[in-house]
Amino acid sequence: MNHQRLITELQSQGLQLSPDPVGAAGRKGGAGPSDHKAVRVGQTTVMVPVFTEGAARSPYGLQANDQTSQTWLERDGSAIAPVDFPAQPQFYQLTTADGTPYWKIALLHSHNVLATTVLQTCIRYDNRQTACQFCAIGQSLAAGRTLARKRPEQLAEVAEAAVRLDGVEHLIMTTGTPNLTDRGAAYLSDCARAVKARVNLPIQAQCEPPNDFVWLERLRTAGVDSLGMHLEAVEPAVRQRIMPGKAKVPVSYYYEAFAAAVKVFGWGQVSTYLLAGLGDSKASLLTACDRLIDLGVYPFVVPFVPVSGTPLAQHAPPSSDFMFDLYQVIGEKLRRRGLRSSDMKAGCAKCGACSALSTFE
Template identity: 25%
Template sequence: MAISVAAVRENPALLKLDLYCKGARLDMASLGGGGTGRGLLRTRAGLGSGLEVVLPGGLWTNVPVLEAFAQRSPYEFQGDGDGLRLMRDGEYVTTVSLSPRPAWYDQATSSGKPMMRVGTLQGTYLGVYPAKVCDYWVTPEKTNCHFCSVGLNLGVDDATEKSVEEVIEVVHAARDGSGITYVDFNTGHYEGDTYLDILEPYIRRIKAETGLLVGVQTPPHHDLSRYDALKAMGVNRVSFCFEIFDRERFREVCPGKDAQYGLDRYLDAIRYCAELGRRSGLSLSDPWVTNGEIVAGLESPESSIAAINWITDAGAIPTVCVFRPLRGTDYESLEPPETEAMIPVFRRLYDACMEHGLPIGCAPNIHVSLVLLPEECAAFSDRPFRWQRAKLAVMRRVFLALHHRAVQAREH
């Protein structure tokens, strides 16, 4: 059944999902002085190519506008003063605002690098890809994940290598100028499993100087005790992107990951880190969450749902991206998934997190533009989860107070 304009108007989560799947055309000539706001940047492996906007209901998102499928979309953004009007097949849907472009985007670090080439806001958190390009892009046999655009990004929208000093300057600028609460580090694969060695100096400095929440997304290190060390260092989130749960598809889509690590190493790391959190108990002053990340739309919805079930059974929280056939990637000519096929996946994301009592939506001021967060998917579920919701509301309040205290303690 086609999704109506009335349905997306009533349900901003459905609109966010529909825009991931269909993209939108952008009437550049009608845009006001704010242009495209933060600009159209290629950040993150397979997602952040589009227009950063805030939808009704305070849902931050990144809408594909550059890809071929977006040029055929029924949606169109038209300038409307400082905001944008969203139309579908000529019918008015809603008005959205551009995500504010921070003043520090136009400043430089003391080494002279533009700050937005050191780190960018993805929604309301700071994302940093601090090291050289993932090795899968530079080895002669080129075994990169086929949806990935990282090898196309670096040195274009993003500086290649960033010193600890440069990153710290940008973290301070983003905290002071944009009120960020969370810094996310992301690396690809490096020969010799060096990704955690590379990240640790950045993490130590941020924790010592700011008290902000910090997360890392890297391949699974063969020495699992490194995650105990990260936890002791104050890291709050570890994320493992295995992308695809179907083993045959995993091999096809992610040849480098398959040859180097194999799906089981990802699953073992998720299990180990979730258990690490369980053993130490839920701490709101020193939180630790484990994420397993998948891309929906490159395997069957049933397989994505099986992945969500596996991750939540392990005690981790799924991050579910919607496949975006980015320009220039191996998969640029594939189609994104149909919205209707994705709804059960995102419904299951919410239901499974609530069934397992996972701490979703607790961290303060974190709006993510690149994915639908589990808590945003409540709108797809008809289950009330009253007790779980009440418990999460209390946790959110306590977490906010504790986080403010931790940040202020570093400032004085």
């Protein structure tokens, strides 16, 4: 099995965790790649589902070699490739002056990426009529594993330590949607300004398109280097069913915002998540990717992974064949237009751990 196929299958089918290697803690619930674990296969670090029902049935598992202390990835009992797991970062051991652990403020994603949800609440989350059915932003907050609001000075302190102690190379700041005007851009600007005053770290900010595109300029002036505005799904009927509140911002407005953002941040410095498997057809996803790539927006296509405790917990992830076919076509389009994840200054697409797409570029 080639490397691209292996990574694609792992992210669609997940990984059984018996035995669970020492120090290879995963992450349950919350925003970002929930119910996943970072796994390094060869030179590629990927986020793999481990706490989902699908992962419990996955043909992939782990095999420990007691003689060499090496852990192997196995499929149906046969060893495939050696794997290892990023060590817990040193900055996790620190606390702020008020006693808050650094890991409640920001987390290491993959091996060199710091990520935080600056506002761990959303105006839609507690309303069944408006909430995104895949969202678990409130789970880690309810469990006491994070803060509802990360203060800018806290983020700056943690970012400096993560760079100094663990060699972090870029920062991803996302947010729940706090209002229907700037949609989080104002607070993200405050956070970016504080971080950049403390440490020279590339930053991607992620939010819904603000109601006034002047916020794009303000984000850039505050120190944001790249921007993520996430469609998740593209067909109107799918968006209405899966994310009824967010669907009130029409796809057409997203494209207006993408065009405006590329003018501010530059070609290849704007990205969007597309969650394959929510119901969009392959044709719809490819058509959207064509349009996005033509605008200079990187379409970060990932397989949808159901998160426990959400309304879509029982929703089946897309097949690895579906994802592999998507990746092949999109990868060719990216190559043809010279749009590469490695050229992004910061962000999820640059990290690439939640998708196999970068291996197809």
